Structures are given as structure tokens and as C-alpha cells.
Amino acid sequence: MTVDSTAGAGKAPRAAKKAAPRTRAKAKAPRTATTAAAPELVQLLTPEGERVEHPDYSIDLSPQELRGLYRDMVLTRRFDGEAAALQRQGELGLWASLLGQEAAQIGSGRALRDDDYVFPTYREHGVAWCRGVDPLNLLGMFRGVNHGGWDPNQNNFHLYTIVIGSQTLHATGYAMGAQMDGTDSAVIAYFGDGASSQGDVNEAFTFAAVYNAPVIFFCQNNQWAISEPTEKQTRVPLYQRAAGFGFPGVRVDGNDVLAVMAVTRAALERARTGQGPMLIEAFTYRMGAHTTSDDPTRYRHDDEREAWALKDPISRLRTYLADNGLADEEFLADIDAESDRMAKRVREGVRNMPDPETLAIFDNVYADGHALVDEERAAFAEYQASFADAAAGEGH
Amino acid sequence: MTVDSTAGAGKAPRAAKKAAPRTRAKAKAPRTATTAAAPELVQLLTPEGERVEHPDYSIDLSPQELRGLYRDMVLTRRFDGEAAALQRQGELGLWASLLGQEAAQIGSGRALRDDDYVFPTYREHGVAWCRGVDPLNLLGMFRGVNHGGWDPNQNNFHLYTIVIGSQTLHATGYAMGAQMDGTDSAVIAYFGDGASSQGDVNEAFTFAAVYNAPVIFFCQNNQWAISEPTEKQTRVPLYQRAAGFGFPGVRVDGNDVLAVMAVTRAALERARTGQGPMLIEAFTYRMGAHTTSDDPTRYRHDDEREAWALKDPISRLRTYLADNGLADEEFLADIDAESDRMAKRVREGVRNMPDPETLAIFDNVYADGHALVDEERAAFAEYQASFADAAAGEGH
Amino acid sequence: MTRMPIVKALNTSLRKALETDPKVLIMGEDVGKLGGVFRVTDGLQKDFGEDRVIDTPLAESGIVGTAIGLALRGYRPVVEIQFDGFVYPAYDQIVTQLAKMHARALGKVKLPVVIRIPYAGGIGAVEHHSESPEAYFAHTAGLKVVTPANASDAYWMLQQAIATDDPVIFFEPKARYYDKGEVSTEAIPDPLHKARVVAEGTDLTLAAYGPMVRVALEVAAAAAEDGRGIEVVDLRSLSPVDFDTLQASVEKTGRLVVTHEAPVFLGMGSEIAARISERCFYHLEAPVLRVGGFHAPYPPSRLEDEYLPDLDRVLDAVDRALAF
Amino acid sequence: MTRMPIVKALNTSLRKALETDPKVLIMGEDVGKLGGVFRVTDGLQKDFGEDRVIDTPLAESGIVGTAIGLALRGYRPVVEIQFDGFVYPAYDQIVTQLAKMHARALGKVKLPVVIRIPYAGGIGAVEHHSESPEAYFAHTAGLKVVTPANASDAYWMLQQAIATDDPVIFFEPKARYYDKGEVSTEAIPDPLHKARVVAEGTDLTLAAYGPMVRVALEVAAAAAEDGRGIEVVDLRSLSPVDFDTLQASVEKTGRLVVTHEAPVFLGMGSEIAARISERCFYHLEAPVLRVGGFHAPYPPSRLEDEYLPDLDRVLDAVDRALAF
Ligand SMILES: Cc1ncc(C[n+]2csc(CCOP(=O)(O)OP(=O)(O)O)c2C)c(N)n1
Ligand SMILES: Cc1ncc(C[n+]2csc(CCOP(=O)(O)OP(=O)(O)O)c2C)c(N)n1
Ligand SMILES: [Mg+2]
Numbered sequence A, B: 001m002t003v004d005s006t007a008g009a010g011k012a013p014r015a016a017k018k019a020a021p022r023t024r025a026k027a028k029a030p031r032t033a034t035t036a037a038a039p040e041l042v043q044l045l046t047p048e049g050e051r052v053e054h055p056d057y058s059i060d061l062s063p064q065e066l067r068g069l070y071r072d073m074v075l076t077r078r079f080d081g082e083a084a085a086l087q088r089q090g091e092l093g094l095w096a097s098l099l100g101q102e103a104a105q106i107g108s109g110r111a112l113r114d115d116d117y118v119f120p121t122y123r124e125h126g127v128a129w130c131r132g133v134d135p136l137n138l139l140g141m142f143r144g145v146n147h148g149g150w151d152p153n154q155n156n157f158h159l160y161t162i163v164i165g166s167q168t169l170h171a172t173g174y175a176m177g178a179q180m181d182g183t184d185s186a187v188i189a190y191f192g193d194g195a196s197s198q199g200d201v202n203e204a205f206t207f208a209a210v211y212n213a214p215v216i217f218f219c220q221n222n223q224w225a226i227s228e229p230t231e232k233q234t235r236v237p238l239y240q241r242a243a244g245f246g247f248p249g250v251r252v253d254g255n256d257v258l259a260v261m262a263v264t265r266a267a268l269e270r271a272r273t274g275q276g277p278m279l280i281e282a283f284t285y286r287m288g289a290h291t292t293s294d295d296p297t298r299y300r301h302d303d304e305r306e307a308w309a310l311k312d313p314i315s316r317l318r319t320y321l322a323d324n325g326l327a328d329e330e331f332l333a334d335i336d337a338e339s340d341r342m343a344k345r346v347r348e349g350v351r352n353m354p355d356p357e358t359l360a361i362f363d364n365v366y367a368d369g370h371a372l373v374d375e376e377r378a379a380f381a382e383y384q385a386s387f388a389d390a391a392a393g394e395g396h
Numbered sequence C, D: 001m002t003r004m005p006i007v008k009a010l011n012t013s014l015r016k017a018l019e020t021d022p023k024v025l026i027m028g029e030d031v032g033k034l035g036g037v038f039r040v041t042d043g044l045q046k047d048f049g050e051d052r053v054i055d056t057p058l059a060e061s062g063i064v065g066t067a068i069g070l071a072l073r074g075y076r077p078v079v080e081i082q083f084d085g086f087v088y089p090a091y092d093q094i095v096t097q098l099a100k101m102h103a104r105a106l107g108k109v110k111l112p113v114v115i116r117i118p119y120a121g122g123i124g125a126v127e128h129h130s131e132s133p134e135a136y137f138a139h140t141a142g143l144k145v146v147t148p149a150n151a152s153d154a155y156w157m158l159q160q161a162i163a164t165d166d167p168v169i170f171f172e173p174k175a176r177y178y179d180k181g182e183v184s185t186e187a188i189p190d191p192l193h194k195a196r197v198v199a200e201g202t203d204l205t206l207a208a209y210g211p212m213v214r215v216a217l218e219v220a221a222a223a224a225e226d227g228r229g230i231e232v233v234d235l236r237s238l239s240p241v242d243f244d245t246l247q248a249s250v251e252k253t254g255r256l257v258v259t260h261e262a263p264v265f266l267g268m269g270s271e272i273a274a275r276i277s278e279r280c281f282y283h284l285e286a287p288v289l290r291v292g293g294f295h296a297p298y299p300p301s302r303l304e305d306e307y308l309p310d311l312d313r314v315l316d317a318v319d320r321a322l323a324f
């Protein structure tokens, strides 16, 4: 199994040989793909797994940390694949895959402190993983048993937000509060390339700049908003949007976990020290469909995907680890075993996830109660009981 | 009467002496005022009435054209003052004065072709003037007899829009249409510094950029959004917003009618030749209250206003005309007389403006009719008639 | 006459409109190559080009706002909002601009903009994909609001909406997209704002629209087995509502049940109950009963069958009304 | 007990809230030095600083969206929307986020955000400054909606709204800002969501809220001269509505007229008519009549006296109801 096909198939790289992908990748790279980063793109680990330096951003991680990032990405991808499989089996109504975006999410997620706060979209399964959110929690809404429902304050990871862009304002407000509280915690808001067009996102930029709020705007430009390529949202690179609002923007190779981490750390450091917001555009690619309901063959070509497969975030780190003797067979086997355990737990957990009680419809509409809800709940309970009564009556 | 006090009082400069305002202005300039334009500010006529050159923007107007601009500004200011007076006399419910913004409006308004289209806010009385809109038409909504009600297509001047920023999207859509029609007409959307924070304005930037629409975004940064200074909307100069959306932005001295005209012409030329949108920030000052309902003494200092009075758009052009022998006493007297005639016509016109018929409430809710409106109209007519009947009955 | 699902009837209707009027445009997210997430615009961009079938940036206010500008320029934009729950960013443009501009101009400009919204639930979707926001629009003067319940109406009402010189909010019952029906592109259609009696009966009137018409017909069939004649009225238009047709039916039956998926509190049923209670004060033998969604956010999909008014819940109300 | 206008009662209430709870914030356009265009926040920024009384950028969605974020962080933001007609840019944040987030989190987060909206007409203003959009919010599950009609309620209901752990849309009848009344900051107030009988009578119930309560009391006085006893109910809360109080009154009087400035079609009156017609089916001697705004944009100010329901129009409905 080669590095590329592994990435392409979205499977955990269990049988990967220590190939020499660098030259192969170069040889195969189609015209649209650039293996060397464009000058504006911050990169610390090339697609071929080679460490490079950048004048503004650097990182120095211990072997353990590097292995940790690798483990996070592999487990996240495995979880994602498992969820997609569960959707195909009818256990989930929908799944929004992060395939290809593991480095963007793990690199940024692992740059955060526990007291920082995350406002995700609906695709940040990797960030959730970094925050310690139980993966099962993420599946409730896709199964249809709740709309999210985890406690955001338990892991400082807000609920998934579906209305595009809304959460960037929540993040900004939260950051304003963190600032007023005199803490040095920061906030990170995830959003997509499509979301950049929403008024809310641009209003968030304005508020963040005006109040100098400690918020990082983390845009995963995965090149697509469902069927629309990024050119339908902007005619210049998205990171450039920030300057016009008065804060810095940077484009990072979103498939390079080291660069993402370095850039996010720098942004967080700025935020913590009162220097205000920053926009990070993680240049990446949505390897899969928008969601399991989507059919990307209608609007994009396979060769685009193939070109991006050569830049796979996991294989390049594996190559680096292998080349530098940082990952042996045992390490990889351990991750495989852990993946299997996690996948099993997720499968079983989902299948055993109880459907909500009918009357839960009326729960939590209000925190302090509401007469109409009480009345409707009572009437509906009575209506339902009438069937039970009738059934019981028949039974006699 | 000196140049400064003339500007400050907002009156038509009928008795202005040919003073030497240049040195005086400099001597009096308080710390916050810069008589020399900042490097980023396009200026062709200094506050002292001196013609200067700019590397990117130039203009060459005939004496007649120059006098025309002067006349436009004086008449616009007179109209504005007259409307304010009518409000004080109870003839209008409200007035939003453009005092101080004459050059921004006349310079841009006179750069347009007849087939270009204007989307104003509620303060573009000067632009309306350039378009040939009857000033009386502008007063209907401030008197409360209609919500605008003029025919936008008669002068390619859309209705005043009160909901901040909305019209920038209408302008963009209109420009998309003009482009599809294969014309080389352009569209100009006016908005304020406050409006720049609205999601709609930023969405308009996105749409305009993506479709390369021939629309000019003309922001009159008059330093205030009611009581809020521009720092509450942005922490960098507003013209810089454009670059992040992929089109050029420029800051022009909004009190310099020549520079405004030159910059607007250049932007229009770009739009006509398929080069897409442009943002112009006209740096100016709201000399009066936000509207007649507002009390600026609560939130801003007189000295700011005084500093800006030194940059008055009308006095600097008058100085230039006078210095260059382009305006004699007769010319000035003619304008005075014309102002008086116009003011008289406006006063009389407003006083004679009929109140709408009661049943006009139901007119034009729909173009193609609506059963509910018909029913309500009939019922209300009957209800009203019942009073007439009763009165008639009593009369017998 | 061709038998086709609603989604195809809509597609055919849009194609017809693009063919016959060069001013008709289609705008929205993913309406181009993808053909919309429900394929309502399938194939149209291919045949009419990117200028007529426009993939827009992801910004609903921008979509409606630019559609207004295009209408001012003489175009007739047909806007797609991807799902009911995503119309709210455009709410300001719809309520303060689209609905009011004709009056603001004293009639001197017209705003022939159609906003198509796939709405209502029953498709097992995640949050924001199953809502019924029609009352927000029907309460707004200046808008017209309609919703077809079958393929023929889907075809014709969309034709009529596009031909209307007023803004029309066009609600498409997404759970019924694959319901098939006969469509004649020759027939003379009913007026756009006319309600239609789709089942006759003398014991009780059941008013429904959009996705609930199918349920209402099932209710009538079930009641018929018990010997009770339910007259089903498909309202079709929610602004204006054809109260005359409804009144005539209620004067005959003496009883009215209204059902919709939207929450009951201030839903369409409230206006219908209020007005029919007034118009038919001496004819009503029972209060107007309403069966609808609850005063709660649309629930997670595993609860939607319980949340949505169904055969049993509507029958229960019918029984209660008849028992009065 | 102090006599003060509503605007002062609101100001006093905000001051009290800022003093007693350090988590209370005020946010909005021009709420700082200017004290708001109506001076409701007059002097508060001076005394509590720019961090507690926050002048925001001119962006309503941004204001509400950041208020949500602040609430998630533990703050209790009180947001001012400058005029009724400018709430729509925030509608998406209100409907899809503020109203639904508590349920989305299965109760694990609370959203104690108050949105103050000066509403309704009668002040001779230009377009968008005189609207009554309350039904849009009352139809939305997850929001509470209240509106005081006098100074004491202005003071207390705002205190209670701020203390509520749910989002509250707080509609202030701007044409009544200068109506004076006694305010006791010691009294024990009525519950926030309770309606109040403000005039007793046995012949007919007249339900009103906000700006129309004053008119309703004038109607009762005029009717009293003719020997007819009108019971006036000030609803105070529009979500939930206190139907029990209303029902008790209608069971006594047998007749109900509802009045509000908002358009009648799908206005609050429709829900009240529908529900009371159902609850009081055997008590009603006349249909519930509604007097409100027309299905038209709020007219230019020279027509607002005709557009708004006034003494005569309400009396006309009272007469018609009594004549039934
Ligand atoms: C306001 C709104 N409009 C439309 C949608 C439907 N929708 C869901 S995801 C999506 C595309 C989002 O693209 P992007 O922001 O790039 O994020 P990605 O899915 O690529 O991660 C759209 C249009 C939505 N959820 N919210
Ligand atoms: C959406 C919206 N919010 C609030 C208002 C109230 N308002 C009217 S003018 C104004 C300030 C506008 O400032 P700016 O955009 O700078 O324009 P200027 O008045 O200075 O010309 C505000 C807040 C409004 N009209 N629309
Ligand atoms: Mg994307």
C-alpha cells in the first residue's frame, strides 16, 4: 500500500511501508498541485515529509509530542471513517467528514490551553478530539437523538453550529468576556471558506478588531463550500481579508500539522498578550463529499482530489517520523490497536444510544419554564396516555 | 465674515472677502487638524484653496465646470439649510443635514453619467441635486407625507434607504444586471462610516468582487455614526477594507471637490472597462447634528468641529476661483439670487405639499393586488363613511 | 399530461420560465453544477449558462439583496434558499426592503422576486433543516406566500409566482418532493391565491397546506371508513388566504380543524381560527381546533414523528370537534 | 414611591441591575455618552464605565451575536436595539441561536440575554421607526416576550427580565416613554408573565398591551359614560400569554375585543382570538373582534393617526361586539 493510496482511501495506515514518497510524489504531481509551498504559505513540513524552516514561524517539538500529533491524526481519521461507515449502515442520518483536514484541526487543537475556548462548525471532530470530548458525544446530532447536547463548559468546546458563520460572533463575544475577566485565555472560532462570505463573519472581524478581543479566526479553506469552489466566495486569498479589518492574517499549509501548530501558537500568544485577534487561513482540502448526502462527482474532478492526496497530512508526518527514527513498528501497532478499540467503542456506543423520550420535545425549551410549554406537554402526555389506555383496555 | 466662520455657520458665503485664509488657517489649526493632507489622502485642492498635484489622480476642468461645482455646492448647502429651517418651523418632522459633506457629494455626483445609477442613504441631498431630482421630492419623507416616493428610474437615483447598509447590496445587484445587459454604465452606492460595520456592506463587497460588478462603493466617512466616532467601527482606515476583498480602495479628501471628482471618475472608468468595483472613502465631517433630533453636544467637542470648519469644501473652492479670477461679483450674486429663488420655491412647495389621502395606506402594498388589503380597505372606507354619515345625519 | 414528482415539476417549471422570459434568473447556493441540494435546478445551468443560473456566495442577505437590485434593473430573479432554517440571515432584506420597496416608491418600482424555500420536516435531517417559518412571512405586508402540495400545483404555482409583479415566498414541502402527480403544461390553472377543496364532505372541514395536505387526505379516508365526511381544503396560498372558500365549506360543515407543521402558537391556524370564528360565528358547532407543531424548537429527527401532526393527532382533533 | 416617566423608570431599573449584579452589561448603538437616542441609558456609562455600558459597532447581528458569546461566558447582557425596524439584521442570531441554544445544549448552557426594543408608532417618525414586530418573536419558541405599559411595570418587568435565565425580548412602547406613573422600588411586583386587570367591567373584555393600554383605558372611560362596563386586561406578557386571566374575564363578560398596533393578520390578536374562542366557546356571546394595524407597511407619519387603532376604532369594535 502506498502513501498516496492510503491517504486517498482514508484508511488508517496500518501496513504502510517505509517508502520513499518524496521523489514519487514529485514525479506524480499533476500540474495543479505545487509540492513546494507558495511563498505566502507557511510550511514547516513538506508533503514529502521534509522539515523546512520559515522566517516567521518555528516549532520545536519533542519526539513524544510529534508522535502525539501523529496519533491524534490517525485516531481522528479512524473515528471519521468509522462514523461514515455507521452512516452507511443506517446508524447515523448524516455525517460530515473531516477527511484531509486532520492536520488543520489537530495542529490548532493541540496548540490550545485547557482554559482556551473553542467555537467549532459541524466538522471539527479533530478539534473535539484534542479537547477530550467523547467522540460519542459528537454522534448524537448526526444520529438524530439530540442537537449536540454536550456540556460546552466541560471541555471548553462549544456545541457544533450549523448556521454558517454564526459562531464567529459567539466566539468574539466570549473573548470580549474573557478579556473583561482579566484572564489571558484565548478563544478560537472555526469556520469554512464558504462562511467567509457571511455578514456575521465580517461583523465578527469588526467587533474583534474594535474591542481588541483575544480571538483567533481559524478558517479551514478546504477549497469547497458544498459544490462551490472558493472563487465563488472571494477573488483574493482569504487570509488577506484580515488586514482590512486591522489585524494580521496568515495562510498556513493546512495539511502540515507542524506549521498549523506553530502559527496557531503564535496567534494565541498575541491574543494572550493583548495584541488582539488574528486570522489563520489553513489551506487544505475536503477529500470527501461535503456530507454523506452529497455527490461531489457532479461538480469536481477526480484529479484535483488526487493532487491533494499527495499532500496528505498524515503520510507526511509518518514519513518524517520514520525518516528520523521516531516511530517504530511497535508505536504504529499500538496506534492501530488503539484505533480498533476506539472504533469498537464508537460502534457499540452508537448502536446503544437510546432514543430520547418523546416528552423530551418539551424539555429545555426554557430554563425558567413557560406556561404554554407546560400546557402543551401536559396535553400531549394525556393524548399519548389515551393510546396506552386504549391498548390496555383492549388487552382486558 | 471670514472663511472659517462662514463655513462654521453653514451659510451661503455671500459676503466673503477675498481673504488670505491660507496662513490664518495654518496659524489657527488646532492639534487635531492637519492642513497638509496625510500621504494616503488624495487631495487636489488644499483647504487654503491651492491646487496641488497627485501622482495617481489628476483633473483638468474648464472655468465653467469649476464654477458649476461651486454653484452646486452653494445651492446644495442653501437647500440643506432651508430644510433645517423648515424642520424648526414644524414643516418637516426631521432633517438629516449634509452640512460639510457638499464636496463629497457634488464631486462624486458630477462625475457620473446620466445612465449610471445611484443608491443613496438618507443624506445624499447633494447627489440628488446632481441627478436633477427635484429637491421638493426629497422632503416628502421628512415631512411624513410619503416614504420617498419619487420614481428612481426618472433620474437613475434610487430611493433613500434608512436601514443602514441595505442599499449597497441593491447597488451590487443592479450593477450585476447592468453588466449582464452589456452596457458600460456603472453604479454608485453611498454609505457611511457606521454602515461599514454592517454585514450587508461586507456581503456587497464579496458579491461585487466575485462577479466583478461595475459598482463604486462610496463611503462618506464623516467621522461619526450618530454619537459614535469611527474608532467604534474600525481600527484601521476604512478604505483599506477593500483590498481584503480583492479590489482597490482609496481615501480622498472628502472636502475637496476636485479630488473627489477625479477619484470617482477614475473608479467609474475602471468599472466601465470591466475592471470591477472600487471603494472610495471620502474623508469628511458631519458639521451638524446627526439629524435634527440629535444633540451632538452630549458627545463631541466644539473644537473638533472648529478644526474641520477650516477645511470647508465651499470656501476652499471659492478661494481658488477668486485667486484665479474665475468668479466675479456678478457670478456670486447670480448664485445668491438663484439660491433665494430655490429656497423660496422649496418653502412654498413644502407648505403646499398635500397630506396623503387616508386610503393611500392601502395603495401600492402590492402591484398585483391582494384580497386582504382589498378587504381591509373596503372595511376602513366604510368605517370612515360611517362618521361622515353620522355627521351628515346630525346636520339634518 | 405527464406523471412526475414535485421536484421534477418544479424543475420543468423553472426551465419553462428561463426559456420564455430572458429576464428570469435563478440564484442561490449550489444551484449551478450541483443543481441544488434537492436537484430542483438540475441541468439548468448547463443549458442556460452561468449568467442565468447563478451560483452565489454563501450569504443569504447578499443573495436576496442583490436579487432586489437585479429586479430593479428589470430582471425577475428566482432565489433558492437552501433550507428553511437558513432564510433568517436574509430576513432583514426580505422584510424591510423586498416587502416594502414597492410602497416606498409609491408604486414606481416593482419587485418581481420569487424566493423558493424547501420547508417543513419529515426527512430525518439535522437541526435547521425541517422548519416551517411561513407565519413570519405571511404576517409581513408586501409579501405573498404560497405553497403547493402536489406536482401540478408545483408546476403552475411556480409559473404564476414568477409572473407575479410582487415578491412571492414560495414554500416547497421538501418531504413531498418525490410525491408523483399528473402535470399538464396545457391546462388552465386555478388562480394562484385560490384555495381548493380536494375532498368533499359535510361533517367537518379540515384545512391544510403543503406537506399536511397528504395527511389531511389520509384523515378524510380514515374518517370515511367510520362514515364521517371530511371536507379537505388545500389552502395553497397563505398570503392572501382564500377565506371565502374556507367560509363556504365551514358554513356547510359547521366544524373546522386546521393543521400545519409549524408551531400552533401564532401559526397560520391562529389567523384562520380567528377569522373563521368571526365569519362563521353562527355556523360553528364546535370551536376551531388546531393541530400543529409544539412551542419548542424542531426536535432531533428521532423525535420528529412525534412532533409532527400525523394521522392520529389530526383524527383526535376531528373526533373532539365532532364530539362537541 | 416616586412619580416618574417610563423612560426614567427604565433608566433606574438598568442602574439598579448594574449596581447589584456585576455580570450585567449594557450593549448597543449610542448607549454610551449619548445615553441612547431615547436617553434610556442616560448617565450609565459615566457611572459604570465603558466595559459595562458598551457602545457597539453599527451591526445588529454582531450585537446580538456577541451578546450570546458574553452570556456563554457568564455575563447577562442587556442589548438595546435602537428602533423596532432595525432588529431584523439580528433576526437570524435571535431565532436560530439565542432562542435555540439552551435546548441545543440540553439545558447545559443558559442565555440570560435581554433585548430591549423601543417599538410601536405615534411619534411622527420616518420609515422603520414605528413598527410592532412582536408576533415574529412570540411565534418563536425559546424566547419570552414582554411589554410594560406603565412606569411601575417598566421598572419591575425590566428587573425581572434581567433576572430571567432565558432570553427575553423586552418591547418598550416608545410613544409612552414620557407617561408618568408611581414607581415603588420596594413593592413586591406581579409575576413577569401575569396579565393584569386594569379596569373592571362586566359587559366586555378589552385586551391590550404596551402602547394600547392607555387607549383601552380611554375606551373604558368613554364606554362607562354610556353605562357600559368594559374590563380592560393589560396582557403584559406576549410569550407566554396569561390566558387564564383572560379566560376568567371573558367567562364573566362573554365578549372580547383585542387591540394592538401590529397588523391584525397573524398579529397577537389572532392567537388570542383563536384560543379564547376555543376556551370560552360556550361563554362567548359575540365573536372575538380584533382592532389593529392594517396589512400594509407602517404608513408615512401624516397617516399614522389613521393607521393606528384609536379610541374611535376600538369603540366601534366594542359597539359591534356588544350589538351581537
Ligand atoms: C446560513 C446557512 N446557509 C446555508 C447553509 C447550508 N450549508 C451547510 S454547509 C454549507 C457549505 C459550507 O461551506 P464552508 O463554509 O466552506 O465549510 P465546509 O463545509 O467546507 O467545511 C452550506 C451552504 C447553512 N448551513 N447555513
Ligand atoms: C440597521 C440600522 N440600525 C440602526 C439604525 C439607526 N441609525 C440611523 S443613522 C445611524 C448612524 C449611521 O452612521 P453612518 O453610517 O456613519 O452614516 P451618517 O449618518 O454619518 O451619514 C444609525 C445607527 C438604522 N437606520 N439602521
Ligand atoms: Mg469549505
Ligand SMILES: [Mg+2]
Residues within 6 Å of the ligand: B192, B193, B194, B220, B221, B222, B223, B224, B225, B226
Ligand atoms: Mg457617519
